[in-house]
Amino acid sequence: MKMYARRLLLCLLGAYSLMQSAAASQPNSDDMVPVGSWNISFSLGYGQLESPLVDKNDVSLYVLPAIQYYGERFYLDNLTLGYSLVERIDWSIDLIGRPNQDGLYFPGNGNPIVRALVSDIPSTHEPGEIPELAPLQIEPGEKNLSYMAGVRSHLRSMVDMDFYFTHDISGVHQGNEAEFVLSKSFVFTTLRGEVEVGLNYKSHKLTHYYYGIDTQNWMYGDIHYNPKAAWNPLIQLNLSYPVNPKQDVVAAIKYQWLDGAIHNSPLVIKDSLWSFYLGWRWTL
Amino acid sequence: MDTVVKNVMRCIFMGLMLLIISAGGHANESQASIIEVFSIRPGTCVVNPQADCDSNVEFYWQLSRKDILCIYQGEEKEHLYCSNESRQGQVALSVKLAVTTWFTAIATKAPEDKITKQLSVLRVGQDVRMLRRHVWSIF
Numbered sequence: 001m002k003m004y005a006r007r008l009l010l011c012l013l014g015a016y017s018l019m020q021s022a023a024a025s026q027p028n029s030d031d032m033v034p035v036g037s038w039n040i041s042f043s044l045g046y047g048q049l050e051s052p053l054v055d056k057n058d059v060s061l062y063v064l065p066a067i068q069y070y071g072e073r074f075y076l077d078n079l080t081l082g083y084s085l086v087e088r089i090d091w092s093i094d095l096i097g098r099p100n101q102d103g104l105y106f107p108g109n110g111n112p113i114v115r116a117l118v119s120d121i122p123s124t125h126e127p128g129e130i131p132e133l134a135p136l137q138i139e140p141g142e143k144n145l146s147y148m149a150g151v152r153s154h155l156r157s158m159v160d161m162d163f164y165f166t167h168d169i170s171g172v173h174q175g176n177e178a179e180f181v182l183s184k185s186f187v188f189t190t191l192r193g194e195v196e197v198g199l200n201y202k203s204h205k206l207t208h209y210y211y212g213i214d215t216q217n218w219m220y221g222d223i224h225y226n227p228k229a230a231w232n233p234l235i236q237l238n239l240s241y242p243v244n245p246k247q248d249v250v251a252a253i254k255y256q257w258l259d260g261a262i263h264n265s266p267l268v269i270k271d272s273l274w275s276f277y278l279g280w281r282w283t284l
Numbered sequence: 285m286d287t288v289v290k291n292v293m294r295c296i297f298m299g300l301m302l303l304i305i306s307a308g309g310h311a312n313e314s315q316a317s318i319i320e321v322f323s324i325r326p327g328t329c330v331v332n333p334q335a336d337c338d339s340n341v342e343f344y345w346q347l348s349r350k351d352i353l354c355i356y357q358g359e360e361k362e363h364l365y366c367s368n369e370s371r372q373g374q375v376a377l378s379v380k381l382a383v384t385t386w387f388t389a390i391a392t393k394a395p396e397d398k399i400t401k402q403l404s405v406l407r408v409g410q411d412v413r414m415l416r417r418h419v420w421s422i423f
Contacts (some may be wrong), residue, residue, distance in 0.1 A: 027330055032412040047422065064422055070413035077416060087409045088332045151316040154416055160415070185418035194419040238421040276308075277422050 027089055027156065030192070039068040043250055045279020051105045052135045052258060052270040059104060060278050082152065094152045096164060100177060102202070102210040103107070103145035138223070138266040143210055146172035154222075159184050162198075175206025181234075196236040200256070204229045211265040225266055230259035251278045319353070321346035321372075322389040329381065329403040330406045337381040337405045344374040345389055352392040358385050366392075379406050 033039065047061035069076045073084050075094075079218070082094040150166030165178040181198030213225040236254040243249065253276040263271040304324035322345045343365070345353050353373065354366040364387070367373045379385075384405050390398045406412045 026326065027414065029328070031415050031418060032330065032408075033415060035411060035413055036411070041420075043422075061422065066420065068420075070415075072409060075413065075416075078422075082416075083360070084409070084413075087412065087414065089330060089408055092414065101369055154414075156414065160418070192419050194417070194421075236421070236423060238417075238419040240419045248420075250420050252423055254423045281420065 001129050001140065013246050031156075032069075033070050035070065035072055037070060039066075041066045041281050041283040043277075043281040045250075045277060047252075047275070047277025047279070049104065049275045050270070050273045051150035052262065052268045052273055053105050053140045054267060054269045055107075057107070064277070066281075090156045092154045094154070095149070096152045096166065097147060097169070098150040098166065100146045100148050100168070100206070102206070103143055103172075106140050106143035106210070113114065137269060138213065139269045144170075144172045146170045146175075146209075148177055148208075150176075173205050173209030175209065176203040177201065177206060190242055192240045192242075194238045196234070196238070198234050198236075200232040200234055200261075202230045202232070207261050208229070211262050211267055213266055223266070225264075227261040228263060230261040232259050232262070233257045246283050248283075249279075250281045253274065310317045317399075318348050318351060318391045318397050319345060319389055319399050320348055322401060324401045324403060326403070327401075328390075328404045328406055330408065330412060333407055333409050337379075337403075339381070339403075340377060341379050341387075341403060342374065342375050342376045343387070343389075344372075346372040347391060351394070354390050354392060356388045356390065379389055379403075 043064040043066070044062070045064075047064075049059035049061065051058050066078055068078070069075060075082045075084070079099055081097045083096075084092055084094045086093045105174045139282055146168045147170040149167035149169045150164060151163035152162070155161040160183045162183065163179070165176065167176050168174050175220055178201040181196050183194050183196040185192070185194045187193075207227040207230050211225070211227050213223050217274075234254060234256040236252070239251040241249040254274070256273045256275075258268070258271050258273065262268055288291065323343070325342045325344075326339065327340050331337050343355055345367075347353065347370075350369050350371050352366055352369050354363040355377075356362075357364045364379075365375055365377055367375070375394050381403065382391075382405070384402060386400045388398050388400045408414060
């Protein structure tokens with residue numbers, strides 16, 4: 001998986017350097033906002049964040065508030081807090097803080113101990129044995145949400161490049177998360193869209209906290225699963241169709257492949273995740 | 285008597301007509317501008333914090349009659365460009381601007397008749413911020 005991830009990263013970097021040469025110098029007015037401006041909107045629609053976990057509690061999305069503020073240095077973009085160290089027309093370096101998404105899939109907060117319960121009985125494995133593609137499935141217990149902080153760099157060109165590296169500052173797992181995304185925006189009559197292709201990295205400490213197992217079970221005895229770091233490729237499409245200046249129809253769909261380190265976990269039943277949302281958005 | 289009244293009424297009517305025509309004529313005269321169209325492109329120039337706007341600005345104009353049109357930059361007395369005598373024209377001029385600047389078009393035969401257009405210089409981090417995402421998304 002690591003080799004695959006590295007090859008993908010090299011391809012993405014190569015494609016980006018080719019397209020960088022044709023960059024435009026003046027930005028589109030839709031890609032900037034006046035300093036000190038607030039943008040508050042809410043969307044009504046339906047969507048889902050697919051859960052990779054055995055108990056399959058997909059997160060349903062109906063009403064989505066969105067808040068955006070850009071000051072001279074500080075910015076708030078939904079759940080991402082940022083402080084720009086350097087900002088130019090075509091690149092920027094920010095300090096950022098954002099919640100980690102893995103914690104959203106798990107029930108509850110505050111109890112860091114995995115309450116592992118058997119939900120499926122494997123017939124071909126000895127007790128305690130975890131095969132490479134484990135059919136053993138264990139219901140996930142409670143996990144804490146974690147808050148990550150780090151550095152983000154954004155390059156604007158014909159194809160944008162976004163990179164962040166963050167570390168857990170909430171003391172939940174002490175792990176790291178990074179993401180590298182190439183995005184291309186387009187306009188078709190009045191429809192605006194953006195295609196994203198990227199690679200997400202989760203360190204061993206992060207994957208171990210959320211997807212690792214180190215517990216005893218009455219049926220299997222000791223169960224241990226110690227995942228390595230995970231490289232998860234992703235592809236995403238965002239669309240916006242303006243109905244009038246204050247309203248638009250919005251859609252977002254994301255597909256993410258899960259590294260073997262995650263999908264081989266007995267807590268996990270999926271090897272990829274779909275997320276989508278379709279709604280009507282009002283801007284205040 | 286009738287004739288006198290009729291003549292007076294005729295005079296008042298004629299006077300009123302003349303007044304209306306003359307007022308209309310004055311109104312047309314005061315509204316009529318020799319410069320029918322004057323536009324510049326781009327209207328905004330986005331620059332980095334310490335940089336000037338180094339841009340090629342396109343000017344376009346249309347006049348109601350043939351004249352020489354001169355373009356002035358800001359408060360400068362020296363013209364930036366003067367056209368040949370014609371009814372319309374366009375030109376692309378290279379300018380370097382540190383701040384938002386007005387460009388004024390003056391027709392030489394009617395110098396009191398002028399139109400100004402603004403080119404706004406916006407600095408990233410001071411006037412505008414660049415969005416990190418082009419299209420709304422929840423993910």
